[in-house]
Amino acid sequence: MQSAPFILPDDDHNRTLVDNVHPGNWTNPAPAERYNLVVIGAGTAGLVTAAGAAGLGAKVALIERHLLGGDCLNYGCVPSKGIIRAARAIHDVRTAHEFGVDGGESLPIDFTAAMKRMRRIRSEISPHDSARRFRDELGIDVFFGAGSFTGSDSVEVGGKLLRFKKAAICTGARAAAPPIPGIVEAGYLTNETVFSLTELPQRLAVIGGGPIGCEMAQTFARLGSKVTVLEYSDHLLSREDADAAEIVQNALMDDGVELCLRASILAVARRDNDKIITVEQDGKGMELAFDEILVGIGRAPNMEGLNLEAAGVAYDPKVGVTVNERLQSTNPRIFAAGDICFPYKFTHSADALARILIANALFMGRQKTSALTIPWCTYTEPEIAHVGMYEREAREKGIEVTTLTVPLSEVDRALLDGESEGFARVHLRKGTDRILGATIVARHAGEMINEMSLAMTAGLGLSAVGKTIHPYPTQAEAIKKLADAYNRTRLTPFVKKILSVWLKWQRKTQ
Numbered sequence: 466m467q468s469a470p471f472i473l474p475d476d477d478h479n480r481t482l483v484d485n486v487h488p489g490n491w492t493n494p495a496p497a498e499r500y501n502l503v504v505i506g507a508g509t510a511g512l513v514t515a516a517g518a519a520g521l522g523a524k525v526a527l528i529e530r531h532l533l534g535g536d537c538l539n540y541g542c543v544p545s546k547g548i549i550r551a552a553r554a555i556h557d558v559r560t561a562h563e564f565g566v567d568g569g570e571s572l573p574i575d576f577t578a579a580m581k582r583m584r585r586i587r588s589e590i591s592p593h594d595s596a597r598r599f600r601d602e603l604g605i606d607v608f609f610g611a612g613s614f615t616g617s618d619s620v621e622v623g624g625k626l627l628r629f630k631k632a633a634i635c636t637g638a639r640a641a642a643p644p645i646p647g648i649v650e651a652g653y654l655t656n657e658t659v660f661s662l663t664e665l666p667q668r669l670a671v672i673g674g675g676p677i678g679c680e681m682a683q684t685f686a687r688l689g690s691k692v693t694v695l696e697y698s699d700h701l702l703s704r705e706d707a708d709a710a711e712i713v714q715n716a717l718m719d720d721g722v723e724l725c726l727r728a729s730i731l732a733v734a735r736r737d738n739d740k741i742i743t744v745e746q747d748g749k750g751m752e753l754a755f756d757e758i759l760v761g762i763g764r765a766p767n768m769e770g771l772n773l774e775a776a777g778v779a780y781d782p783k784v785g786v787t788v789n790e791r792l793q794s795t796n797p798r799i800f801a802a803g804d805i806c807f808p809y810k811f812t813h814s815a816d817a818l819a820r821i822l823i824a825n826a827l828f829m830g831r832q833k834t835s836a837l838t839i840p841w842c843t844y845t846e847p848e849i850a851h852v853g854m855y856e857r858e859a860r861e862k863g864i865e866v867t868t869l870t871v872p873l874s875e876v877d878r879a880l881l882d883g884e885s886e887g888f889a890r891v892h893l894r895k896g897t898d899r900i901l902g903a904t905i906v907a908r909h910a911g912e913m914i915n916e917m918s919l920a921m922t923a924g925l926g927l928s929a930v931g932k933t934i935h936p937y938p939t940q941a942e943a944i945k946k947l948a949d950a951y952n953r954t955r956l957t958p959f960v961k962k963i964l965s966v967w968l969k970w971q972r973k974t975q
């Protein structure tokens with residue numbers, strides 16, 4: 466029997482969570498003689514792989530060293546979106562005077578209550594990922610402990626040897642350690658510790674202006690922290706469409722977030738209760754004092770202890786397990802899915818890869834990751850959602866594009882909602898209605914992008930979107946307006962002239 470880990474704060478909600486995703490009284494089962502599939506790591510990729518394979522009749526073992534649910538449930542999507550919601554509520558109250566509600570600006574914020582709500586909902590979601598559900602409802606052998614390969618067809622966990630026909634490495638990734646002198650000694654938060662806070666840091670430094678940095682910087686600023694983002698590129702969300710990133714950057718500044726761009730962090734030191742960051746910006750050095758530092762500078766693959774050499778699985782220490790398009794590693798019996806092997810590190814891509822893995826590993830499938838259309842969304846306010854190619858990518862590939870943009874200020878519902886800062890943008894293969902990519906910046910861009918993803922996945926052109934009736938007034942009309950804009954591009958002077966001639970003739974006929 467194993468002792469359960471605990472998540473701080475050690476309250477009822479976190480105890481319920483842990484009781485589901487790593488129960489203290491758990492006894493690992495006696496291993497089967499041989500498994501169709503041994504899955505190492507029980508985040509989204511591992512859980513979906515294990516559940517899907519077992520549902521199709523496979524004998525499956527699932528190994529997890531910490532908490533079932535992985536980053537998404539415990540330290541990622543779920544807790545972050547929980548507190549983003551609280552921050553949004555506060556922002557709405559603070560800005561409600563525009564709608565005739567006075568006094569919201571001075572209402573107090575209860576950070577402790579906001580965090581507790583997040584912990585409650587996380588614990589309520591956790592039964593879905595529970596060890597008992599996977600064992601009792603899905604018939605999976607769940608082993609707690611670190612999995613380690615002992616050969617090309619066997620894994621060891623907690624002193625037990627598991628033999629397999631196929632294995633899936635789904636061990637995910639964790640916050641990359643910042644190569645900054647003194648930061649370890651001074652102490653810093655990552656996504657594994659920030660959601661355990663029970664007191665609001667008055668001054669918060671966020672190192673890294675990617676999705677984690679931006680979502681958390683805006684959230685903590687709205688919750689009442691004085692936030693500074695230190696980012697070494699010259700703007701936030703540098704992978705996104707530059708116009709989209711600029712809108713979000715301005716929104717963060719409106720929320721009071723200070724930006725230190727082109728920042729080269731030289732050192733961190735502790736001085737009394739302060740954490741001092743020494744930073745150089747445009748050749749000028751300065752010292753900034755904070756109560757806490759949150760780091761979100763990318764991810765590092767979880768490979769330590771897996772003993773991949775023993776299994777003949779090649780890897781790159783920075784990138785993760787090496788797989789081909791069919792998710793097969795250099796050992797044909799061993800596959801991988803999720804953050805451990807894929808550049809698009811999202812819960813929904815981990816889920817999609819798990820489905821490919823099951824088909825290819827167990828049923829001789831030939832599915833390829835390159836066939837996937839993967840959207841994503843950063844849940845700032847406004848949100849940035851994207852699918853397919855960016856314009857620069859298309860041009861780099863030598864594809865000629867037509868880019869169409871509809872600002873939300875031209876969409877009635879966005880104006881009525883007071884949410885007109887944003888746009889819908891589509892990139893078409895020049896001379897056609899074929900959608901190469903799309904970016905949406907809107908309060909609910911993550912919901913709106915699905916229409917574009919569906920069109921791309923189903924091979925529908927923008928004209929099909931244009932023929933689809935969108936309810937009025939909705940913000941998704943921005944997408945319909947993109948199609949209208951495309952139709953207007955087809956109205957060349959020649960076509961227009963023919964139509965005019967026809968209509969003129971019509972006026973003369975009975």
Ligand SMILES: Cc1cc2nc3c(=O)[nH]c(=O)nc-3n(C[C@H](O)[C@H](O)[C@H](O)COP(=O)(O)OP(=O)(O)OC[C@H]3O[C@@H](n4cnc5c(N)ncnc54)[C@H](O)[C@@H]3O)c2cc1C
Binds near residue numbers: 536613803
């Ligand atoms: C703050 C934050 C917010 C995020 N928000 C979103 C979002 O809104 N939307 C979205 O789509 N994505 C989001 N993500 C990304 C998403 O969480 C990940 O892409 C997803 O969790 C990847 O799933 P995975 O199964 O590959 O890996 P993980 O979730 O990391 O799971 C891997 C599991 O393997 C276990 N493990 C590792 N090594 C071993 C071993 N040797 N033996 C046994 N077990 C092992 C780990 O303990 C872990 O439980 C967010 C991430 C973070 C950090």
Ligand SMILES: NC(=O)c1ccc[n+]([C@@H]2O[C@H](COP(=O)([O-])OP(=O)(O)OC[C@H]3O[C@@H](n4cnc5c(N)ncnc54)[C@H](O)[C@@H]3O)[C@@H](O)[C@H]2O)c1
Binds near residue numbers: 810
């Ligand atoms: N909404 C979502 O889907 C969501 C939310 C959060 C995280 N995620 C996933 O988690 C991944 C990791 O997110 P992330 O934000 O940690 O990584 P990231 O790689 O996306 O962004 C990191 C940022 O940190 C900057 N940076 C790196 N080193 C730095 C340094 N020393 N000083 C200053 N700046 C530095 C980079 O320029 C970059 O802008 C994302 O790529 C995404 O896949 C997704």
